[in-house]
């Protein structure tokens with residue numbers, strides 16, 4: 087059963103009409119379903135178990151780092167994949183055991199490494215020689231050993247949007263396979279480094295299983311080769327990337343994904359780590375918005391809503407599709423006509439949908455922008471001095487505001503005037 091569905095003509099999230107939340111919180115706002123996140127987590131974990139894979143799920147916080155979301159997934163059993171000191175602090179604040187945290191990213195700074203070392207995270211995923219050297223230096227100064235994974239760039243096309251592909255040689259991520267031995271030699275020369283793992287992540291929103299297979303086979307082949315050569319590897323980090331359905335895509339079935347993993351790890355005696363982000367939260371969230379005006383152009387109708395590209399940038403940035411669903415269920419014989427759904431920001435790119443077939447929409451009507459749980463609120467800005475869309479978490483028939491809308495004084499108060507302008 088979906089966590090977002092019409093009941094008695096009103097779109098519900100779990101047992102609550104979204105309209106009731108809108109009345110109390112005001113629009114726009116993000117709304118997340120606890121059940122949808124927990125169900126996605128359990129489905130991922132069960133698929134691994136059914137395929138005989140011994141694996142731990144390290145939720146990629148970048149998809150949605152609200153404390154309540156992290157805590158929900160942590161309670162279900164998740165660790166965390168973090169890419170910055172901020173995310174590391176968020177994971178720790180949500181009570182995640184440092185031994186269930188991996189630190190990824192091409193540009194970790196020494197102070198970020200120091201915090202990871204201080205709390206004793208599971209591993210740093212290293213992507214360049216200067217990063218390796220910096221980590222060794224920080225670890226040596228602190229008198230601790232840094233456990234690392236080498237993030238491999240397998241040179242595989244993830245067949246996803248170019249801006250979120252990370253596994254080709256021209257991408258900034260990972261270490262090209264022919265260069266790995268050089269990294270091992272250097273790591274062996276450096277103090278306070280322990281090579282424990284190999285990692286890969288070829289991109290996000292993958293809707294085809296074959297790039298996973300290609301990348302995982304290359305990774306597993308390298309793992310086995312290096313282990314035979316005496317490297318004390320114990321873990322493989324398979325990254326994230328599993329796509330979700332936004333429109334008419336058919337992402338790989340979890341069982342196919344898990345089977346691919348189980349086949350490649352056969353006989354390797356490796357613990358497995360997975361870093362799903364979008365899969366766990368993407369379809370667990372919506373962005374609720376109110377129609378401000380309906381504007382008739384000479385060749386199209388514009389539905390102008392109170393959410394904008396600053397709230398959900400995916401359509402502007404990636405031409406991404408998000409289903410747009412009225413909170414009030416349209417009748418079966420309602421006439422559908424195409425509209426452009428746009429926000430109030432002064433850019434033509436502030437468009438959520440072009441010529442989207444929609445039932446009649448009038449000012450005041452509430453709409454849900456679906457699949458907004460991942461890479462929504464976390465990518466928001468205050469462009470055009472707009473207030474943030476608050477975030478709400480629902481559990482059954484309860485809801486709570488889990489990030490409030492700031493007020494204008496707070497927004498403007500973030501700026502400071504130099505003394506020569508303040509008198």
Ligand SMILES: Cc1ncc(COP(=O)(O)O)c(C=O)c1O
Pocket residue numbers: 146148149167190191287289290291325326327328361362363364365
């Ligand atoms: C290293 C790493 N792990 C995990 C993820 C999570 O990806 P996704 O949300 O597609 O599962 C990302 C983002 O693409 C990433 O860069």
Ligand SMILES: N[C@@H](CCCC[NH3+])C(=O)O
Pocket residue numbers: 148250290291400404460461
């Ligand atoms: N921001 C992207 C995903 C990026 C994944 C980052 N590793 C999106 O909204 O689809």
